[in-house]
Amino acid sequence: MWIERARELYECAIYAGDDTVPSTADRELDAVEAELSLARGRILHLRFLTGEEADPRELPLFERATRLFRELGDRRGEGESSFWEGCYHQLVNGDLDTALPLFERAAELAAQAGDQATLAEVLRHQGIAAHRTGRLDEAREKLTESSRLRREFGLPAGVASNQVGLIRIATAQGRHDEARALADEARALADSCGATRIAAHVEEARATIPT
Incomplete structure (x- = not known):
């Protein structure tokens, strides 16, 4: 054209x-x-x-x-x-x-x-950076906000992907029941849209939650 x-x-x-x-x-x-x-x-x-x-x-x-x-x-x-x-x-x-x-x-x-899509991506990667440098509360805040935006414009696989990080953060902070609930929701979201790679990441994160 x-x-x-x-x-x-x-x-x-x-x-x-x-x-x-x-x-x-x-x-x-x-x-x-x-x-x-x-x-x-x-x-x-x-x-x-x-x-x-x-x-x-x-x-x-x-x-x-x-x-x-x-x-x-x-x-x-x-x-x-x-x-x-x-x-x-x-x-x-x-x-x-x-x-x-x-x-x-x-x-x-x-x-x-x-541009909510780009803003959600930025927040996700800022959260990843905070997580990897040990700033867990900041990482949780950024990933949670990214997930909120992704829910608003309808990206369930993106929400599930963010929740992988949130599962690991909750586990590291001793919030194990919350981590398990996040894992259940993330797996359901991934399955709902055929995001098999994300589903595998969810199960890897779930395996780190103490029983």
Whole structure:
């Protein structure tokens, strides 16, 4: 569709003499490039999560998307790509010092744009960071809020995924009955939407709860 749109703009300029076309075309193509860069980066990140070596193209794709979205004034897009930059630094590089400010920026932009999906992702990854550094109360707060947002826009697999972390936090804090209840709900949610990988993670977390 966007290729045909670019052709139409070209013809409009050539035949009708519309001198505003180049600027319009640049913006529209930049928007397409930003979305494509973000999508390609996400797929490379998925490959990393499923066991492949980190691809050196991943971070530049996210950075390119962020720059283009910023230039376009697209806060939703900039927030999403900023989150993915942070995700790269957190999970691939193990660099929280770089990741956390990117998450903060992503949360700010997502809130401004009303992008609950990105905000829920940011909260999840902030919770993961807090959990791994021993800040259990903060981790619980972030994961709980992420789950609330995911429930609102209908992502049961995402809620179940967050609850894996909440099960482990509750277990670490000695709230074993709560951990078991979370495990039961998380398993039901995962089963309801065919999230078999999440269901397996739930059972791994359940196995850590003292009997």
